[in-house]
Each structure stands twice: as structure tokens, then as C-alpha cells.
Amino acid sequence: MNLETRFEVDGDRAAVRDIVTAAFGQPDEADLVDQLRAGSEPCLMLVAELDGRIAGHICFSPVRVAGAEFGGLAPVAVAPDVQRRGVGSALIRAGLESCLDLGWPAVFLVGDPAYYSRFGFVLAAPLGFGYGEPYFDRHLQVVELREGALQGLAGRVLFSPAFGQTGTG
Numbered sequence: 001m002n003l004e005t006r007f008e009v010d011g012d013r014a015a016v017r018d019i020v021t022a023a024f025g026q027p028d029e030a031d032l033v034d035q036l037r038a039g040s041e042p043c044l045m046l047v048a049e050l051d052g053r054i055a056g057h058i059c060f061s062p063v064r065v066a067g068a069e070f071g072g073l074a075p076v077a078v079a080p081d082v083q084r085r086g087v088g089s090a091l092i093r094a095g096l097e098s099c100l101d102l103g104w105p106a107v108f109l110v111g112d113p114a115y116y117s118r119f120g121f122v123l124a125a126p127l128g129f130g131y132g133e134p135y136f137d138r139h140l141q142v143v144e145l146r147e148g149a150l151q152g153l154a155g156r157v158l159f160s161p162a163f164g165q166t167g168t169g
């Protein structure tokens, strides 16, 4: 099994759309990826190739909190027939490294802590960060890629407009 990650190129887009749609069982997240790509903000997109075939995709877009910019991880998707072989983990680890290179010293996401804690993510609410909706507040997580990156910061984490984030607080 040969697993590699690399930056997405234009020719990957159709395969990425198929994989994201299949992974989530609906097109909404693939539409989100398309919207993030088409938006004005710089996004980081990586694909994973398993034995030469595109098997997974990850997307990072900017988030803002208290005037500072960080990365936001969403969505990550792996083709259903090759899940649980480390593709998602490889994408997350490679993506976090690239975020630091891009100048994002921390990364936020909304997801299942049981999965993301293995990559160093911790719940963000106890650190003083919120999403603005109770369910999302409970699932908001963050990892510091540079020690102290979040020091002195707290507040509402604003994701890219493509996420349609509503609510306040």
C-alpha cells in the first residue's frame, strides 16, 4: 500500500467531488468545498493518493477570532471503500504541517472529539472560544501548532462565510 499526500491541482476536482459526496452520502459538503475554492479567501486543499488513486481530500480555510487569523479544518473525507487505512490521519497530519507553513499557528474545527483528540485537538470552549450555537460550541476544538499561539485570546470563532455560520455570542 502506497499512501501519499499532496496539494490539490485543478485536474483533481471531479474525483474530489465524487469522494466527498460518497463519504458524506450527500452533495452538501462537496458543494461547500466548491464554494470555498471559488471564494476570495486563500484555502488549503490536499488530496491523498492510495496506490496512485485519489482516495481522500482535506480542506482548510481561514477563521478569525479576536482579530487574529487561524486555520479552520473542514471538511475531511475519505472514499468509503478505503476508510480505516490511515488515509484520513495522513491528510490531517500533513494538513496541519502545511497550515503552520501558511502562517496559521493554530487550527479550529467542529467535529467528534473521539476522533480528533489523537491529533492533539482539545475542546475549545473551556479555553474561552465559542462558535455561537450550543451544539457547535460543544464540538468546537482547537490545536496549537505553535506553543502560545492562543495565549490571551478568547471569543467567537468566525468561519468562512461559506459555512453559513449563524447565531451570536
Ligand SMILES: CC(C)(COP(=O)(O)OP(=O)(O)OC[C@H]1O[C@@H](n2cnc3c(N)ncnc32)[C@H](O)[C@@H]1OP(=O)(O)O)[C@@H](O)C(=O)NCCC(=O)NCCS
Pocket (backbone or CB within 6 Å): 023, 024, 074, 075, 076, 077, 078, 079, 082, 083, 084, 085, 086, 087, 088, 089, 090, 111, 112, 114, 115
Ligand atoms: C472521518 C474520516 C475522514 C476518517 O478517515 P479514515 O481514513 O477512515 O481514518 P483513519 O484510517 O486515519 O483512522 C481510522 C480511525 O478513526 C476512527 N474514526 C473514524 N471516524 C470517527 C469518528 N467520527 N469518531 C471517532 N472515531 C472515528 C476509526 O474508528 C478508526 O479508529 P481505529 O484506528 O482506532 O480503529 C472518514 O471516516 C470519512 O470520510 N468519514 C465520512 C466523512 C466525515 O465524517 N468526515 C469528518 C467530518 S468533517
